[in-house]
Amino acid sequence: MASERYIVVTENASATTDVKERAVDLGADIDKTLIGTVDGFAGEMTAAQADELEALPGVEYVEPDALITLEAPGSAVRTYAGCTANSLGRVDDSSTGSMAIGFPVNWFGTEYTSLYVNNNGGVALNDRAAGFSDYAGIDLATTTRPLILPLFTDMDTRNPASSTVTYGQVTTLDGQPDVDAFCVNWVNVGEYNATAPKFSAQLVIEDKGSGNVDLEFNYNTVGTPTSTTNGRFVVGYANPNNRADSWIHVTSANATAPYVDGGASALNANLDAGATVEGRFVRQIRPGAAPTASPTPSPTPTPTSISSCTDAVPAGTYGCAPWGLDRLDTRTRTYDQRFTPAGPGSGVVAYIVDTGVRSDHTEFTGRMGASQYDAVDGDTLPQDCHGHGTHVAGTVAGANYGVARQATVVGVRVLNCSGSGYTSDVVEGLNWIAANHAANYPGRRGVANMSLGGGATKSIDDAVEGVIVAGIPVVVAAGNDNANSANYSPARVPAAITVAASDINDTRAWFSNFGSLIDTFAPGVDVLSASIASTTATATYSGTSMAAPHVAGAAAVYLGLNPTATTAAVSEAMASSATTDVITDPAGSVNRLLYARSFSTYTPPPGGGSSGGGGSSGGGSSSGGSSGGGSSGGGGSLQEITEVRPAFGPISGGNTVAIIGYGFTGASSVTIGGRPAAFKVVNDATVEVTMPAAAAAGSADVAVNLSAARGRAFAPGGYVYRVEAPAATPAPSTAPVSASDSSPSSATSSTAQAPTSVRFKANSASIPSAVRTQLRTLASSVENTRVTGVVRTFAQTGSGTAATTLARQRARNIVAYLRTLGVEGTISTRVTRTAAAAQRDRVVVSLSPVS
Structure with missing residues (x-):
């Protein structure tokens, strides 16, 4: 009879000794003794031997010594250090410059040594056709470029919850040094317009010598693409010189549903797997013939290293x-x-x-x-x-x-x-x-x-x-x-x-x-x-x-x-x-x-706005008033706000802030800029507040309202609402901003960085929030470098002069809106006519930092 592993649990250590001796006599191979909260031993034995031992005095139970495994689903995405060496930053529709692969790639008879990385889920081998920042309209059956597309769709990394697209050379694979690969991560990234993360995909190009490579497509999470400017996947690669060499698994005409399951097995229904890990698929590129010389690549810029977070944070944050x-x-x-x-x-x-x-x-x-x-x-x-x-x-x-x-x-x-x-x-x-x-x-x-x-x-x-x-x-x-x-x-x-x-x-x-x-x-x-x-x-x-x-x-x-x-x-x-x-x-x-900021019961926002305190509906003036407990609104030494931490945040609200001081026990409400806020009293010295949204950037008074007799603790201008980009739902503009098209613009810097191109997308709405979001992104980038964005406006039916007048009005509105975002440097706009027949005008927006 075949032996298997069993664990024998006894009543105590003494019983373990006796029962183990009997197990050895029966021919069991014991290799582990257990002493502690669970006493017993484990080893190889037959089922009959296990049954006999279980019947002995002092034995509580016998069960298989089963194999225990990790409770993590298979992660197809590799974790090589080089995959995160460089970053495209928080962008929409961007391309690196020409990046060195680190080894030659014989792409069906043409040799390439560099490529362009597109934040939209693909790369282009450097065919001297400049960057690759397309977000839609790619057909692998007709493209003239050597494209490799693990998950081409309209990706967007401007949401703070999203990771950035990262890339780099890899020299150690699966623990083996002295190997070469190039890796690109589209991991934990969102979709246009600055959505929360919904895709995790990766490309690893592994050098197999003599120009031969393996393409490894790795997928952890693939959500359903819903972007109005794309909303489809393209998966595969192209050889424009011989279409028979191209591999097209998913085209933009395919329905997305068969390729989405939300997990590591995404896209695996028809992919031929060259690896045993779920969600990992390998395509071998073995052209055989010696390659011809590749086009002379564009100069390779210094990659943009991932920036570290340098903003100061309060103690404890x-x-x-x-x-x-x-x-x-x-x-x-x-x-x-x-x-x-x-x-x-x-x-x-x-x-x-x-x-x-x-x-x-x-x-x-x-x-x-x-x-x-x-x-x-x-x-x-x-x-x-x-x-x-x-x-x-x-x-x-x-x-x-x-x-x-x-x-x-x-x-x-x-x-x-x-x-x-x-x-x-x-x-x-x-x-x-x-x-x-x-x-x-x-x-x-x-x-x-x-x-x-x-x-x-x-x-x-x-x-x-x-x-x-x-x-x-x-x-x-x-x-x-x-x-x-x-x-x-x-x-x-x-x-x-x-x-x-x-x-x-x-x-x-x-x-x-x-x-x-x-x-x-x-x-x-x-x-x-x-x-x-x-x-x-x-x-x-x-x-x-x-x-x-x-x-x-x-x-x-x-x-x-x-x-x-x-x-x-x-x-x-x-x-x-x-x-x-x-x-x-x-x-x-x-x-x-799970909530780890404090360990007490959460209090929902009270009814009645700011009543019960010294606010405008609580019987006193909004700054304290006669029923606010004193001219300073704080009730003297009974309660006081000494710190608001952090003291700033987004105008959209929703973030949690700690109000520090004393005398907060019994607080009836909290108001920020006169607006009621959800709160909880952690203890007498701390109140946690979920910040309400603000109508505009600027300072806001902070009040912890107690009883009418006690008044309130008050910090005038104690919190500052900031405009932070990107924002999924920015505050509406008071002036119309034109819809925009997919005209590229560039972002440059005085320091050597991987160049990127930024696109605005078309939107049929007359005052699209997407454009405001893109302008906010431009505004957030102007601090250290000059940036330029292009907005195409579609004129109303009428003469060319009327169309140009409308475009100029929109340009003025853009300037006004950028000023509300805090842009203090130079803002210039230029209106140019693209085609008389189309009655279309372009507004070129250039922002420069304060000199």
Whole structure:
């Protein structure tokens, strides 16, 4: 009879010794002994031997020592460092200049050594036809250019929640050095007009020698294209010199539905896969004949490096926050690339029960725990040779990508380099935590994250409960099978905090498990964190594996603030502070989304506007008045605002601001510029406010209104509304702005950068918000460089003079609108006639910074 792995759980350590001796006598091969919250052993034995052991005194149960795997869906997008070396910036319809590939490409008989990257999901080999910034109208069957299009559609990265298009040369593939490739990421990018992210695609061109290359098309997420200027995909590549060599998988005439499923398998229905990873497809280019000389390429400019976030942020707030962190400190889906947690998680130990942690990664410098454990190799050096654990640890407590940035990180390796391990390995790791935490980290609280799982396994469930009984809350991933989490371990453990995944739009991730055992949702799609590729590398993963560590980090923050809290109190804090009823399609799960800015119940905006305080409808003047508690509106020493943090934000509102001071207990309402705002009193010294929208940029008075007798705390001009670009729904202009067409314009700089071209698109509306958005983008770019935009206006029926008069009026309106956006430098416009028959005029808008 064939042997299989079993785990035998006994009543205590003494029983383990006796039963193990009997197992050896029966011929079982025992290789692991378990001592701790779960006592027993594991090894190879037949089913008959397992049955006999289960009948012995002192044996609680016997079950298969099942294989446990990571709870992350396959991520086809590669995480090579070179893929993010350079950026196109936040643009719409842009092209790089000629970029060196790093090796020759024999493109069906013509050799190329450089290419152009288009932010719209494709590249053009450098055929000397200048940049490639098209956003529609591409037909691979007729194009005259050598195009490679992994996912050509009308992409747009101007939304702050979107990543930028990045690209670069790669010299290490799958851990193998001294290889060559060129990589382009269209990962976590939006669609025109500055939508939230909906696409994650990638192109890797790998050198195979002698001009031969492999084209790797990788897809993580492909949403349905809906842009009115495109709304279709083109996928494939073209050889204009011999159409028979072209490969056309999707044309703009195809319906999009068959190519969209929202997940890693997007576009895989008919693609011939050359790899085993779902969502990854390989096309081999092997022309055979020696190539002819390629056209002389255009000069290669210096690539534009990704800019760092340099704006100052208040203490306790972190800039450059990935979307997942950005979502945790606001009640509304307002992304400002900042993260303000309730605290740093100081003094708390974060156990990462996973594939290990790359301890020398800069995300964890100075914060790796002195005592760690490796249940796979049986030592105390849990180094990560897979990458999953390092990514998870980065989200829990990374210096740049973590929730609890001062927590101590402890790796507990229970999965091997392939991301799998046995039930007994997981149990051993959990036993080690429960048995050694108090001795290894005396007086300190801990939290454990388990982004792994499998079928229902009692021994893992028991081990998790043992860790919780030891005073360490355990956060677990719900699983990625789009199924009920009640059928999976450890997700089914009631005392654990079970986490489902949501995306950037607050929708349950397509893969996420669900059900009555879910405790909360957290960001789990396209999550940026640490990678093992180098000491500074990053990677973007998706899965409930990525959602759980957000909650584990929040639990660490809570324990840092409340070190005597019980494990039940931690779970309750995550639930009571969560944002409710914002998740689309919770599928029977509790509708909660993790909130980490504070841990108290959210108070909805009160009725009655600003009544009850010293505002205009509260019986006093808007600046304090006789019933406002004093001429300063603050009621003397009873209450006072000492700080508003941050003190500025977008006119669209929706961001969360902390009002700091004292005397806030009992606040009845908060007004910003006289407008009522949703708020909650964190404590006597802090009120958190969801900022209302403003009609225009400028300063606004801040008031925390108390009782009529006490008055209010008042900060005149304490908050500044700013115009920030891009904005999906900008404030309406008071003057008409013309519709625009697809005429290119250029953005230049005094420094050497990859040139880009910017297009305005046609819009039939007489005063299109899209044009205002594009003007806002121009305005935001003028600070350090001169920029130019072209607007084509379509004149009314009539004479050419009438058309020109209309265009000039629109030009004046454009100038007036740009001034409202704060442009202080030179604004010039020029009207030119493009074609008399078409009665079409162009307004060229040039902006220069203040000299």
